[in-house]
Amino acid sequence: MAMLVINVLCAGLVVRLVYVLYYNLCASPLRHIPGSWLCHLTRLPLTYHEYAANRRLYLHDLHKRYGPAVRIAPDEVSFATVEAVKQIYSVGGSGYEKTNFYTLFEHFRGAKNMFSTLHKGHHAERRKRVADRFTKTYIMQPNVTAIVEEHVRAFTSRVSQLIAAKNSVDIYVYLHAFALDTITHYLLHPYGTHSINGGEDMRQVEELCYHDTIKARYTELYFPRLHKLYELCARLFRDRKGPQSGYVLNYVRGTCAKSDVDESTILYRYQKAKEAIPPLEIASEIMDQVVAGIDTTGDALCFLMWHLSLPEAAPIQERLRTELHQNASASVDDLPYLDAVVQEGLRVYGPAPISFPRVVPDEGRVLDGYFLPAGTVVSCQPWTLHRFDTATFPDPEAFIPERWLEEEGRLERNRLFFAFGGGGTGCIGKHFATLEMKVLLREVYSAYKTSVAPDMKGSMEISDQIIVSRPKDQICLLSFHALDV
Numbered sequence: 472m473a474m475l476v477i478n479v480l481c482a483g484l485v486v487r488l489v490y491v492l493y494y495n496l497c498a499s500p501l502r503h504i505p506g507s508w509l510c511h512l513t514r515l516p517l518t519y520h521e522y523a524a525n526r527r528l529y530l531h532d533l534h535k536r537y538g539p540a541v542r543i544a545p546d547e548v549s550f551a552t553v554e555a556v557k558q559i560y561s562v563g564g565s566g567y568e569k570t571n572f573y574t575l576f577e578h579f580r581g582a583k584n585m586f587s588t589l590h591k592g593h594h595a596e597r598r599k600r601v602a603d604r605f606t607k608t609y610i611m612q613p614n615v616t617a618i619v620e621e622h623v624r625a626f627t628s629r630v631s632q633l634i635a636a637k638n639s640v641d642i643y644v645y646l647h648a649f650a651l652d653t654i655t656h657y658l659l660h661p662y663g664t665h666s667i668n669g670g671e672d673m674r675q676v677e678e679l680c681y682h683d684t685i686k687a688r689y690t691e692l693y694f695p696r697l698h699k700l701y702e703l704c705a706r707l708f709r710d711r712k713g714p715q716s717g718y719v720l721n722y723v724r725g726t727c728a729k730s731d732v733d734e735s736t737i738l739y740r741y742q743k744a745k746e747a748i749p750p751l752e753i754a755s756e757i758m759d760q761v762v763a764g765i766d767t768t769g770d771a772l773c774f775l776m777w778h779l780s781l782p783e784a785a786p787i788q789e790r791l792r793t794e795l796h797q798n799a800s801a802s803v804d805d806l807p808y809l810d811a812v813v814q815e816g817l818r819v820y821g822p823a824p825i826s827f828p829r830v831v832p833d834e835g836r837v838l839d840g841y842f843l844p845a846g847t848v849v850s851c852q853p854w855t856l857h858r859f860d861t862a863t864f865p866d867p868e869a870f871i872p873e874r875w876l877e878e879e880g881r882l883e884r885n886r887l888f889f890a891f892g893g894g895g896t897g898c899i900g901k902h903f904a905t906l907e908m909k910v911l912l913r914e915v916y917s918a919y920k921t922s923v924a925p926d927m928k929g930s931m932e933i934s935d936q937i938i939v940s941r942p943k944d945q946i947c948l949l950s951f952h953a954l955d956v
């Protein structure tokens with residue numbers, strides 16, 4: 472009897488397998504989309520590359536081989552065209568809905584936030600609560616620029632202290648400290664951090680920026696039960712003072728419970744919302760914005776300053792410095808070369824270069840000439856959009872700020888620029904981040920020349936986490952040479 476059951480189960484399994492193979496190769500509406508035969512059959516190659524922290528380069532290579540639309544798994548397609556960006560991320564304001572992938576960013580169990588909300592309507596409501604505080608007009612007001620300038624001064628003052636004592640500065644750590652202090656000021660003043668000077672607050676930088684969680688995050692996504700078991704064991708054996716000890720979560724939760732935060736802060740806005748928001752949900756929104764505002768800005772600035780410090784980038788640094796000196800009192804928004812340097816930095820070294828997955832809505836859609844049934848996962852990745860179309864971005868691996876100053880091709884370049892995502896789910900903090908980057912670069916390159924320090928041995932290879940990318944060795948030693956100004 473037992474043998475019969477086993478035989479029936481095996482036969483059932485074989486029939487199922489044959490059906491899946493037949494469907495994926497011969498019947499699926501996605502079968503006409505180019506891609507390797509293995510990706511048509513199974514998700515395994517993609518999952519393998521995700522665990523190996525190689526999804527970005529794997530997909531880019533597939534696009535180079537198969538073109539602008541590639542089937543990367545039986546139910547998943549990656550695109551590299553302007554039309555796809557528009558459809559997926561902007562149709563109806565915020566495009567298609569987010570996939571389950573985003574539930575990974577729910578920092579307090581059961582308390583959603585803007586980034587982790589999948590339903591379009593609910594997401595839009597959350598975003599509306601604070602959207603006016605992140606518009607370009609609001610961010611460029613003197614009260615906001617003053618916050619950024621204060622923390623840029625703290626950064627340059629720290630640099631000047633450090634160079635008095637040693638030959639090099641690890642900008643990786645201090646740029647992340649700058650990003651943390653600036654965003655927590657905007658969100659939580661007077662309870663923002665002061666990590667730039669070390670001390671207790673530096674623990675938050677350590678916890679947020681030195682983790683390596685990519686395998687754990689994919690396990691949480693694909694094998695949630697296994698992940699729960701792992702969490703349980705980790706809780707028993709983890710060094711509670713070490714990374715991931717919940718220090719930042721406690722800081723955010725504790726601060727969100729305060730009743731005397733400044734009226735200009737985002738926290739105050741949540742606390743005084745017309746419809747009362749549960750405290751855990753407020754903490755979740757704030758945590759979301761803290762996390763979103765640190766690695767991104769810190770890594771983008773780190774890659775950019777490192778690149779500017781390479782010997783071959785000396786002419787770029789020089790041209791930037793000339794513009795800054797000749798326009799010392801201009802707004803950072805009126806400095807075209809500075810703008811071009813930042814754009815090119817985000818094109819080449821954008822800190823969120825990996826796919827932003829979305830689900831095709833009911834009834835399916837036609838995209839770039841292919842019919843996609845409802846439920847298909849579709850995405851674009853900035854890394855490929857910034858490199859694939861070589862008519863728009865000639866010599867795409869080269870760092871050439873001047874390309875952003877050319878009139879010809881401006882529209883195409885802007886349409887393909889995807890460092891902040893797009894539409895109603897794109898980066899809400901993009902104007903804040905851009906301001907931080909521009910003010911910091913202006914202060915640094917008006918007063919210093921930078922070069923890669925002789926003792927810099929770390930690798931600046933781009934290394935992927937689940938959504939952001941950072942320098943592989945998480946160290947970046949630069950020498951700062953003060954100018955006579």
Ligand code: HEM
Nearest residue numbers: 585586760763764767768771823827891892896898900904
């Ligand atoms: C150079 C710096 C930054 C880059 C490159 C960047 C990039 C991005 C990207 C690509 C997305 C969309 C991801 C997706 O659709 O899956 C995003 C979303 C988001 N970013 Fe940023 N970001 C930066 C800085 C910031 C800062 C400073 C904040 C501070 C508030 C912030 C807050 C957010 C939030 C809250 C979301 C979710 C928006 C939503 O779901 O509607 N980001 N960011």
